[in-house]
Amino acid sequence: MAKVFISHSSRNKEYADQLAHGLIEFGHQPLYDGTLLSPGSEWNKILEQALDDADVIVFLISQESMESSWVLNEIGRAKALAGGGRKLLIPVIIDNIPVPDILRQWLALMGRGRPAREVTGEIALSIANFESRREHQETRLREVEQDLSKFVDDAIETQKKEGKNNKLVAYLCYLGGALSLFAGLVLTIEALQRAMDPKTVLDPARMIAAGIANIVAIGFLGALAKYGYSLGRSFMSEALKSADRIHAIHFGQFYLKAYGSRLSPEEVREAFANWNIDRGSTFSTLNAAEIDPQIISVAGQLVAAVIGKKDDK
Incomplete structure (x- = not known):
């Protein structure tokens, strides 16, 4: 049974x-002033609500209805x-008047000079076709909702x-x-102790070699520490992105459950829009210059400085 609003x-x-009367015989529920209004009714609110609730809206097109501001508003x-x-919108021409431009996109039913019962039969047939299409659409929509629900889960x-794994890797980094920092600190302390050893002080070549080796080792450990922290920050950022995406998906899921079949594909896409926001991978922003301590360059400069001092002597 369809709810049929009659605008006239x-x-x-x-x-x-x-x-x-004809619609009732075909098992449908007509909604219009004759079935909805009684003395004392707030007729405008009742008719507006009936229009919203209707499955089918029939417009009786006549010279009088096209001059009615209320009908035009409906x-x-x-x-x-x-x-x-x-x-389903069905214009029914009952007067010697062409289909108005405002309803031209819907195929009109010619009722002028024909018995109302005959016209009602054609309306009932259109309603049956509409309900069949809508049932098919609703079945398909339920299937899509089930697929979407599984996809979202x-x-x-x-x-x-991904968030859990990225957090774990971040903590390991x-x-x-x-x-690495701790090892560098230990190595620095040991280097200072060796430097204070009388044997090392009396042997400049040994002292220089040990100093260069310690600088390289400490620099390497410092680079590892810096690289570890940089990678950890990147993995943690990716983990936070996963949390943001989960929040966006949950919002879209709630929106879908709340409004269901009333949503258009565009509205569903908009509800899940934040899910696919790509702020770029944090790994792509890592700067090698910030991580590389230039160990080889520093060691080379130190050797050159030492050799230069020897030449001066």
């Missing part, structure tokens, strides 16, 4: 009554509600795993950086 001028009330409201095939699980 008060001067065409008799024809609207005949259509309503046409505009119905066109807005019918987007995406949500409602899989995406959330994937993001959780931080640990590696800390151990």
Whole structure:
């Protein structure tokens, strides 16, 4: 059973009554002033709500209805509600008047000079076809919702795993950086102790060689520490991105469950838009110059300085 709203001028009330009786015989529920209004009713609110609730909207097109501001308002409201095939709009020409431009995109039914019952039969046939199409669309929509729900659940699980793995790697990188710093500190202390050894002081060549070796080793450990912290920061940033994506997916999931079949494909895409925001990989922003301590260059400069001093002597 379909809810059928009949929009008409008060001067065409008799024809609207005949259509309503015919629709009842076909098992449909007519919605118009004859079935909705009684003395004391807030007629404008009741008719607006009925228009919103209707599955099918029939417009009785006559010279009088096209001069009615209320009917024209109902046409505009119905066109807005019918987007995406949500409602069936049927213009019925009952007067010697062409189809108005505002309804020209819908195929009109010629009712002028024909019995209302015959016109009602054609309306009922159109309703049956519309309900069949809508049932097919709703079945397909349910299938899509099930597929989308599974896809969303899989995406959330994937993001959780990626976030967890990235956090673990980040912590390991931080640990590696800390151990490298500790090893560098130990090596520095040992180098200072060797430098204070009388044997080393009395042997300049040995002292220079040990100093260069210590500089290279300490620089290498410092580079490892810096690289570890930089990698850890990058992995942690990727983990936070996964958390942001999960939040965006949950919002889209809530939006989909709340509004369901009323959403258009564009609205579904917009609800999940933040999911695929790409802020770029943090790894691509790593700067090698910030990590490389230029160990070889420093060691070379030190050797050149020592050799230069020897030549001066």
